[in-house]
Amino acid sequence: MTLDIARLRAETPGVDRVLHLNHAGSSLLSAATLAGIEAQFRREAELGSMEAGAAAAGAIDAARADIATLIGAAADEIAFTGGNSDGWGRAFAALRLRPGDRVLVGRSEWGGNLACLERAGLAVETVPADEYGQISLEALAGLLDERVRLLALTWAPANGGLIQPAAAVGRLVRAVGVPYFIDAAQIVGQMPVDVAKLGCDVLVAPARKHLRGPRGVGFAYVRRDFAERLDPAFVDTRSAPIGPGGALLQPGARRLESAECAPALRIGFGLAVRHALDLGVDHIRAAIAARAESLRARLAALPGVALCDLGVERSGLVAFTLDGWSGPRAQAALASQKINIGFNGRAYTPLDMDARGLAEVLRASVSYLTTEDELDRFTAALAALGA
Ligand SMILES: Cc1ncc(COP(=O)(O)O)c(C=O)c1O
Known part of the structure; x- marks a missing residue:
């Protein structure tokens, strides 16, 4: 077809x-995505936005499940975010790296991610590129060891058509057990994504690019076993609700998610993802x-x-x-x-x-x-x- x-x-x-x-x-x-967003805002105006939000819970669960399907993940490995940098920054901050820790990046890394690394005082090293401008797998193999605290790769950069060999990078990184973050802002919705093949721990994307969703929303995938290593920089009633024993950090990707959100945007995101899956x-x-x-x-x-x-x-x-x-x-x-x-x-x-x-x-x-x-x-x- x-x-x-x-x-x-x-x-x-x-x-x-x-x-x-x-x-x-x-x-x-698409007109259908727009209609879904408009309908939710209308319900908010007519019913009260908290009540309309509660009524949208099923649609938002479906959106989360479809995002997971799109990238070969499980629903509890998906957190809704406010966009690409919001997801990347939350996951990065939750790694709690210390000044001087060693981090490797590809040459095409997104500037916002690099700014986070710089502000955290990390020792950032750029993996050289090969003759095609791709991250050199040979150079990466030589640089990877247990002292590396993070490998950050922007899969497709904002300044050209390059697509990095993200799965080949994942095979090298997995072998040494270094955390692997993929910025997939330019990829999700444009190319098939399978997190198991990529071997990544975190992968983020916004709704608004090739998925054709609205602005102001995105997702972060967090590999289920990796979530335990994430200690969020801040929490709220969703990520760490207070129970009899105190604040309980939630399992899975949910620990990166905020309680407050725009349900209309999540609904629109879900409709856009369903459309991509159908196509x-x-x-x-x-x-x-x-x-x-x-x-x-x-x-x-x-x-x-x-x-x-x-x-x-x-x-x-x-x-x-x-x-x-x-x-x-x-x-x-x-x-x-x-x-x-x-x-x-x-x-x-x-x-x-x-x-x-x-x-x-x-x-x-x-x-x-x-x-x-x-x-x-x-x-x-x-x-x-x-x-
Ligand atoms: C590769 C890449 N990463 C990150 C971003 C930033 O995304 P956001 O504005 O959703 O934070 C962009 C935006 O164009 C991008 O192309």
């Missing part, structure tokens, strides 16, 4: 209004890969454009520079034509940007919703800017 793109576009209100090539920033909600992530991956390669071929033929993607296997994020155009200026010029793209400065991926001497890159990121007609229009608009 291939995806019925015309039908999927007809079910997406945004595609008629914008040429959206910023799915790596945030994708477009089949393999089909989604094939459609995105085909569209991204088509875009790369078009851009490669444009004068003044330089592609900046690394890696062997590539995501739907196409990074490039355009002679004479800064990121914000190009973004604004295209926005005036109702074309959405992103750009990535140094702060998002400082290690890789510095290693490659890049100050910023433009990002055009596709979805299975993207059509060849849209790519024609986008390429023509870019050519006109370059002219």
